[in-house]
Every structure is written in C-alpha cells, then in structure tokens.
Amino acid sequence: MWxxxxxxxxxxxDPGSRATYPFQIIVMDHIPSLPRSFNGNxxxxxxxxxxxxxxxxxxxxxxxxQTIAETYEECVFRRFGASEVI
Numbered sequence: 001m002w003x004x005x006x007x008x009x010x011x012x013x014d015p016g017s018r019a020t021y022p023f024q025i026i027v028m029d030h031i032p033s034l035p036r037s038f039n040g041n042x043x044x045x046x047x048x049x050x051x052x053x054x055x056x057x058x059x060x061x062x063x064x065x066q067t068i069a070e071t072y073e074e075c076v077f078r079r080f081g082a083s084e085v086i
Contacts, residue, residue, distance in 0.1 A: 019049070019051035020051070022049055023051070023081065024085070025083065025084060025085040026049050026050065026076060027047070027048050028045065028047050029048075030044060030045050030046065030063050030068075031043065037059060039059070041059035043059070043060045043062065043063045044059055044060070045063070047072070072086070
C-alpha cells in the first residue's frame with residue numbers, strides 16, 4: 001500500500017499568493033455557534049498572517065459584515081496597518 005513518491009502529482013506554488021512581508025496577506029475565518037460566554041459571545045473570528053503564521057483570535061457576538069470590519073480594524077489595521085490582501 002505504499003505510494004511511489006516519484007509518481008505523486010507535483011503542485012506549483014502560485015507566487016501571487018506568497019507574502020513577502022508581515023501582514024501583507026492575511027486570511028480570515030470564523031468558528032460559529034460556540035457556547036455563549038459570560039459576555040454573550042458565540043462566535044470566534046480568526047485572522048492569520050501568511051508571512052509569519054501569526055494568529056489573532058477575537059470572540060464576537062455576531063458575524064455580520066459590520067462586526068467583522070470593526071474587528072479587523074481593531075485587531076489588525078490599528079496595530080499593523082492595512083493588508084494588501086484579505
């Protein structure tokens with residue numbers, strides 16, 4: 001049941017998706033429907049810098065566009081400046 005490594009499909013990295021400095025490219029995700037916290041939060045918003053692998057997580061009561069934008073501004077923009085790609 002061993003796979004021959006030389007026959008495995010090779011994938012090329014897209015150079016357009018590689019960050020060349022911190023917080024140039026960040027990815028965002030959310031974890032919905034968590035148990036309600038004492039502060040009423042049920043969502044977790046997560047931002048990851050693709051250059052450093054630095055992770056920022058923030059609890060939230062909502063995942064509306066307004067809440068996500070405010071969380072990005074608070075957790076990323078004010079600390080590290082604007083990202084080129086989110």
